Amino acid sequence: MSVLLDHLPELWQGLVVTLQLTVASSIGAAVLGVLVTAMRVSPVGVLRAMGTAYVEAFQNLPLLVLLVLAFFGLPEIGIKASPLVTAIVVISVYEAAYIAEALRSGVNAVGKGQGEAARALGLTFRQSLWHVILPQALRTVVQPLGNIIIALTMNTLLAGAISVVDLTEEAKRINLVEAQPIPIFVGVGLIYALIASGVGFVTGRLERRLVMVR
């Protein structure tokens, strides 16, 4: 384990990059995901179709293909960004499809009678969405959203393939010098496990507080 202590500064740097990727992409994916969900549940057919196409496309493309396409391809059409920014944007766009799918299933899980009751009471569309549908929908998706954030964390590793020096990439580089793969990769694996269980713990607590028995 001393090999890890010797390289603490690099590992710390890598961890910071990994956390940057995770937090920034989570926020990006959440914003985009809400937007796509709004399109998918809207009464406008064209928007619904576009939302569905978005989810279909990005759920069926490997993230690594998107990263490589963006990193090597976009400069060719005059769009240049740093690897870190490219990775954050691509991961956000990719994970937004999964978030949209989870949110939509949450909206669908709300009983039809709830919406009808809200309208029967004379609530406007926005009022019934805000006071009746969304609070119920969000409660059912806490756990799935947590799982998506965990998957997102695990996916940030792929940024290493487009020269973002995240935690795993640092570990790989340290290993090239030290040639002690077992302690290095086990140590790094533990850090990812720690992040994942942290997210799991928070969503578990949230869910227990919010969950509603129907």
Added chain:
Amino acid sequence: MSVLFDEPGPRARRRIRIATVLGVLAAVALVALAIRQFAANGQLAYERWQPYATWPMWRYLLDGLWSTALAAVVAAALSMALGLLLAIGRLSERRWVRAPSAAYVEVVRVIPALLLVYVVLFALPKYGLDLPLFWKLVVPLTVSNSAAFAEIFRAGILSVERGQTEAGLAVGLTRGRTMRMIVLPQAARRVLPSIVSQSVGLLKDTSLGFVVSYGELLYSGKVLAAYNGLVIQTYVVVALIYLVVNASLSKLARVLEQRSSVRA
């Protein structure tokens, strides 16, 4: 209709028409912007796309797709077998079977697949186990997907009503035969859609061949782009192939889901 709205009235219909026009305009603007960006940088030139209408190029990419399929099928078969064992292990009555199965699943689930690839790539050779290229991709994929399949199978087995097991035991079957003849066939039918969508995920994971230099589709694209310099064209074509293959599989999962929900 969704929970959110009723059949639209005249005013709502007008608003929907306006939103439709705006939506179409936004989509057209986006596509136009992309085309302009491609054209401004000379990426729409005929000779930059024409190679992808020729057979040698496609034969090369289809070779890559074949390697992708091979890795995906082998990894899927192995991880399903391992996953089934783990699922049954987790449900066992014996603690010494249950505990290690549970530990394996819980640990593997929080380890990123790429990290497993690195372990196979860097750590195993140090201990004298230098696998062939194909297995350097398939082994880590098997390990990481077996945990996911185990959870799918476990959920499926648990979803079969207890009465089914009790009935099996009541007519004198052993626990093993009850599981094999009564519970598993019913569970298998229920988890079929999840298995197909997990397999789509596995197929997507084979793109990690990019990292180990195994000649699957994405790596083939990398080699091709380095050779002919048509970077964006190559990766766009590669992405489209992935999209077509995976979307077909996802469609299959939905059909299966609908069929099983009709029957239930």
